[in-house]
Amino acid sequence: MCSIILCLCAKHTRTPKQLKDELGEVVAEMEAMEGGGLATDESKPSNKAKQTSIGRKKFNMDPKKGIEYLIEHNLLVSTPEDVAQFLYKGEGLNKTAIGDYLGERHDFNERVLRAFVELHDFTDLILVQALRQFLWSFRLPGEAQKIDRMMECFAQRYCQLNPNIFTNTDTCYVLSFAIIMLNTSLHNPSVKDKPSVEQFISMNRGINNGGDLPRELLVSLYESIKTEPFKIPEDDGNDLMHTFFNPDKEGWLWKQAGGRYKSWKRRWFILNDNCLYYFEYTTDKEPRGIIPLENIQVREVQDRHKPHCFELYAAGSEFIKACKTDSEGKVVEGKHTVYRMSAATDEEKDEWIKCVRQSISHNPFYDMLAARKKKAQKTNVHSKS
Numbered sequence: 001m002c003s004i005i006l007c008l009c010a011k012h013t014r015t016p017k018q019l020k021d022e023l024g025e026v027v028a029e030m031e032a033m034e035g036g037g038l039a040t041d042e043s044k045p046s047n048k049a050k051q052t053s054i055g056r057k058k059f060n061m062d063p064k065k066g067i068e069y070l071i072e073h074n075l076l077v078s079t080p081e082d083v084a085q086f087l088y089k090g091e092g093l094n095k096t097a098i099g100d101y102l103g104e105r106h107d108f109n110e111r112v113l114r115a116f117v118e119l120h121d122f123t124d125l126i127l128v129q130a131l132r133q134f135l136w137s138f139r140l141p142g143e144a145q146k147i148d149r150m151m152e153c154f155a156q157r158y159c160q161l162n163p164n165i166f167t168n169t170d171t172c173y174v175l176s177f178a179i180i181m182l183n184t185s186l187h188n189p190s191v192k193d194k195p196s197v198e199q200f201i202s203m204n205r206g207i208n209n210g211g212d213l214p215r216e217l218l219v220s221l222y223e224s225i226k227t228e229p230f231k232i233p234e235d236d237g238n239d240l241m242h243t244f245f246n247p248d249k250e251g252w253l254w255k256q257a258g259g260r261y262k263s264w265k266r267r268w269f270i271l272n273d274n275c276l277y278y279f280e281y282t283t284d285k286e287p288r289g290i291i292p293l294e295n296i297q298v299r300e301v302q303d304r305h306k307p308h309c310f311e312l313y314a315a316g317s318e319f320i321k322a323c324k325t326d327s328e329g330k331v332v333e334g335k336h337t338v339y340r341m342s343a344a345t346d347e348e349k350d351e352w353i354k355c356v357r358q359s360i361s362h363n364p365f366y367d368m369l370a371a372r373k374k375k376a377q378k379t380n381v382h383s384k385s
């Protein structure tokens with residue numbers, strides 16, 4: 001034991017993360033050795049079980065290392081099929097770690113992903129049930145490209161096993177996302193707009209090679225999600241939400257006027273759909289001003305008169321494109337070079353900055369999905385004749 005600890009101390013070049021991982025490995029090995037003494041006899045079956053247990057623990061801390069360990073100890077064969085089988089069984093494995101491993105952009109991992117998806121049998125399952133099974137077998141990582149790769153594999157597999165439902169895999173892919181987003185819209189309390197079945201149907205117009213999917217199919221998908229939300233492993237209720245939806249936020253802020261006097265006015269702000277609206281009263285129907293968040297940046301600032309300040313500024317041009325109603329109620333263009341706001345607390349300020357940033361940072365996911373949808377909506381050359 002001492003030698004392990006000495007060795008940990010001898011090198012000073014490790015990052016805290018590496019150190020933490022190595023310590024974790026030592027702990028896993030020590031735990032596995034407990035009670036069994038320091039047996040080294042490789043042929044003992046109990047030893048094999050211990051090594052498997054160490055391998056799983058290593059996998060949960062660092063999937064790549066865990067797989068390497070199991071292969072080194074002849075507990076796993078180094079083929080995509082064998083590794084996929086191990087992940088699919090998933091005994092003692094953390095589903096976040098499985099998702100991380102499957103999402104890795106590396107030739108071997110991508111082959112494991114395909115083999116893993118092939119272990120699922122979706123024959124004769126309605127799409128929503130197939131998705132339930134698939135999304136329960138690992139935790140979808142938060143990154144758009146990884147989600148894209150995984151859902152592409154899923155759609156191919158589903159269409160291969162159920163050849164007569166969709167005209168192409170893009171349709172299956174797009175509809176799968178429509179279902180995942182419907183789940184969030186219907187069941188997440190912070191989404192206020194709950195789509196009706198008719199809205200769900202019209203959102204999916206033309207995605208079957210330019211044609212519509214059967215109404216009964218869409219209704220049954222909707223009903224299934226409505227009665228039973230999707231369960232995902234290690235659910236913190238937020239991750240996918242942040243991947244798919246831009247944040248909304250509202251609250252009181254002090255806003256500095258743009259004119260000569262720079263006076264401060266208290267306004268009710270609403271961040272929605274990539275726009276910032278402000279109102280005089282929370283009950284007002286018409287905003288006093290609208291600031292589209294295109295080409296806008298946000299930064300923290302110090303102000304002599306107000307605490308917890310941040311400001312919006314234009315990236316590239318001098319003025320921020322915005323509009324407001326003037327004293328006579330006419331809509332006029334705003335003349336701000338910056339919009340300076342003051343929040344009630346430091347936490348509120350940080351939260352506003354975070355939400356505005358998230359809202360203006362391009363959501364790569366929307367583009368990806370939009371491109372797919374376009375493909376699925378285009379009548380393809382073969383089916384025209």
Ligand SMILES: *[C@@H]1O[C@H](CO)[C@@H](O)[C@H](O)[C@H]1NC(C)=O
Nearest residue numbers: 060061093094095096097234
């Ligand atoms: C799985 O790993 C994730 C990320 O490391 C962690 O947040 C989660 O608590 C783990 N789950 C279990 C059941 O240990």
Ligand SMILES: *[C@@H]1O[C@H](CO)[C@@H](O)[C@H](O)[C@H]1NC(C)=O
Nearest residue numbers: 183187188229230232237240
């Ligand atoms: C479905 O919605 C519930 C409630 O918001 C959420 O906990 C779950 O993660 C969602 N499932 C998916 C696949 O997004």
